[in-house]
Amino acid sequence: MNTVIAFVFMFGLLVFIHEFGHLIFAKRAGMLAREFAIGFGPKIFSFTKNETVYTIRLLPIGGYVRVAGEDPEIVELKPGHHIGLEFNDEGKVKKIIVNNKSKHPNARVIEVEHVDLDHQLVIEGYEIDEYDEKLSFKVDEKAFFVMDEMETQIAPYDRQFASKSVGKRAMQLFAGPMMNFLLAIVIFIILGLIQGVPVENAKLGEVQSGSPAEEAGFQDGDEIIEIEGNSISTWEEFTTIVRESPEEELDMTLERNGEAITTTVTPRLNEIEDMEIGQIGVYQAFEKSFFKTFKYGFEQTYETTKLILTNLGMLITGQYSLDMLSGPVGIYDATDQVVQTGFMNFLMWTAMLSINLGIVNLVPLPALDGGRLLFVGLEAVRGKPIDPQKEGIVHFIGFALLMLLMLVVTWNDIQRLFL
Missing domain, CATH: 2.30.42.10 (PDZ domain)
Structure with missing residues (x-):
């Protein structure tokens, strides 16, 4: 049971810190962060605060921050669609009822002719079966789509990822790994304060x-x-x-x-x-030395980073095989062994895994932070962005391959444990 608690704490801490970096810098840049998730798959728990849905999901294989504009918008309104509109005290649209309009008897139902929710924030259309006069409605910048009774905030272009400068986007992507390195420094400092250097x-x-x-x-x-x-x-x-x-x-x-x-x-x-x-x-x-403790935190993080980079280089050059990689099962088994040796070693193990998570995420592979940073860098060099659809396809394929690799690594972990 101690190992289960330790693993859940460690996994939650590493992913939380990583995604918290993405979240904070997204909000600082004015991006709309739709969701902050720990884990993947079905939701176990969720709540909403300050425009963001915070969720814990079933599969402990990572986490994510979903920023508006990184993926295609959930709802796309087209001419001919029938929608219901609800208004705020200023007369602006506050809710756009996409379906189940009968559950919103006070909504004004129109047939859409033109919609611009990126820049002008306007919806134009006609009353149902009355096409003599075209109506135009201003939309509040924090209005919501309502689909299947689920509310999703709209994202004007200035709240989307692509609208921000190259520097702000790069910082938002880099912030996750950066927070993992900072966490490692803090843990090593705590170790130094407790046991000395x-x-x-x-x-x-x-x-x-x-x-x-x-x-x-x-x-x-x-x-x-x-x-x-x-x-x-x-x-x-x-x-x-x-x-x-x-x-x-x-x-x-x-x-x-x-x-x-x-x-x-x-x-x-x-x-x-x-x-x-x-x-x-x-x-x-x-x-025990207060000054040396802080120096120790940075030195240990630096030395551990060098060691992990060396091993990563050996993996890339074929000196290590894929069989030596570990997934969640292998990390759980290693955590079980570390927990038996004491709390201090567990803290050091957590710091090392935090550095490892930061480094792996900076590898320039599709779907990882490093891969997305690569596309931002290419945009800076070219002076114009890569086609979002093409970039999305690359990241989707990369994510699928990463999931496949995760399955292979997990299977190898299970074989090592039971065979």
Whole structure:
């Protein structure tokens, strides 16, 4: 049960932060954000606030912010359509009844001749069976379509995604991944404030019971200053030598309470991801420092980003196979293992996944933020936008392929777990 709660919390947090970035910058740019969704598929829960419908959906495979103009409008009025109109106190149309007009007895029913809800905000037409006089009605900029008794706010052109400058559109698309990086920085800072930050020198924080280090006489707080006669000044230098020396005797000099102590330790052989490394069973020391904590947050985010980009590059060049990718099932299984090791490791895992989500979304593939940013960049270079229909087709195909990849990855996850 702890794993289920942890996974739901982690998934919800990562997706919420990502989509919240898209939402905030859409609203700042004056775009109409129709829906803020966590998950895909059927709605589980929803409410409306400040023009936006907030929903939680059944399938935990992501989320989205639906901005007006990114997809074809839900309702398209054409000449000959019969619609009902309801008006506000200013005499402007506040509701456009598309069907079930009998449920709105006070609505004025007309036959449409001309509609412009993008720029002029006007509806022209005739009373039913009375074509002597053409009527013209001004439409409120926040009017609603009513279809099957569901209300959908209209989107004048100045509230649509395409009406905004290249810079505002690019920022709205980039805001999601950016928020994932910011979340990782915040989590690493929280970790630093709670447990401290790693010291730069090779100082031991804890010696594991029954480890080669304990057998060699290592104690908590010792500092490694020499290995095989070579001076050691950083934790990285110390661990690199140990990792590269499995089952080899190493002469080490420790400093304890200002006194130098010489001992010999033999790193134990361990296999990790088909690699043979040496380990002696010690943990790095931590220190509490307010300034270093904030530096630690940025440094850890940077180092994790580099590591993920390196692995992504190896995947692209074929050094990693698709079998090594994980979907929701694989991430759940990994989360289960991390949760068993403690809350701090769970926080670090969440930060790493947040960075991973930000990076993956910036990959220039159709349907991802990176793919859409690519189209905005092409528009900036060409000086004119790509045909929206053609771009929509590309993103639709890209989304379908991503869903197919998700199915393949999920199947591989299930096989790894049960076969």
